[in-house]
Amino acid sequence: SQQGEEDPQALSIQEGENATMNCSYKTSINNLQWYRQNSGRGLVHLILIRSNEREKHSGRLRVTLDTSKKSSSLLITASRAADTASYFCATDGNQGGKLIFGQGTELSVKP
Amino acid sequence: DARVTQTPRHKVTEMGQEVTMRCQPILGHNTVFWYRQTMMQGLELLAYFRNRAPLDDSGMPKDRFSAEMPDATLATLKIQPSEPRDSAVYFCASGFVGTLDKNIQYFGAGTRLSVL
Numbered sequence: 725s726q727q728g729e730e731d732p733q734a735l736s737i738q739e740g741e742n743a744t745m746n747c748s749y750k751t752s753i754n755n756l757q758w759y760r761q762n763s764g765r766g767l768v769h770l771i772l773i774r775s776n777e778r779e780k781h782s783g784r785l786r787v788t789l790d791t792s793k794k795s796s797s798l799l800i801t802a803s804r805a806a807d808t809a810s811y812f813c814a815t816d817g818n819q820g821g822k823l824i825f826g827q828g829t830e831l832s833v834k835p
Numbered sequence: 836d837a838r839v840t841q842t843p844r845h846k847v848t849e850m851g852q853e854v855t856m857r858c859q860p861i862l863g864h865n866t867v868f869w870y871r872q873t874m875m876q877g878l879e880l881l882a883y884f885r886n887r888a889p890l891d892d893s894g895m896p897k898d899r900f901s902a903e904m905p906d907a908t909l910a911t912l913k914i915q916p917s918e919p920r921d922s923a924v925y926f927c928a929s930g931f932v933g934t935l936d937k938n939i940q941y942f943g944a945g946t947r948l949s950v951l
Contacts, residue, residue, distance in 0.1 A: 772937060820891070825877070
């Protein structure tokens, strides 16, 4: 069963706006990761945040982690049409390398 | 530019036929994963290997699916016999799981399977 649940399922914004996606999970984790999937492609790793970190930045990406609430958010600032994709959170619960992926958020950025 | 290579990219077959999907993981990675993605179920882990040994195949229907790693450069996923409900995109991913505790997975482009 999927541990991560993402919210919203779909998000449509205009270019230049910020996009925020949320992920909730159920059990303890070593780290949480975010991946992007463009249509017809495989998933691509974006960013990893460890369980002892609260916030991490990478370019236009900002990830937060609240282990007390078992939740994470991914913020994409100044979005571009090229950011149109599905975004997945994945939790690493120290299960021999297995990641548990959420159902994903489908982001559409309109030019 | 190291990447995971999957073949074929697309496969259309008839119910009852055998399907074999292949994956070349990134050199040096010690763990290989097979996933299935559908609209209804999302991304499901079917099986994974560490140093070519199967670690967990509990996500795989045992009666018709089999996964192997004949050598470090090749992982295979077979379906025999195939059924229409097996239609999905199958992804292979590889990564290095070790003491650094990063466990990032690198995905191939997938095999889109249609069983008629």
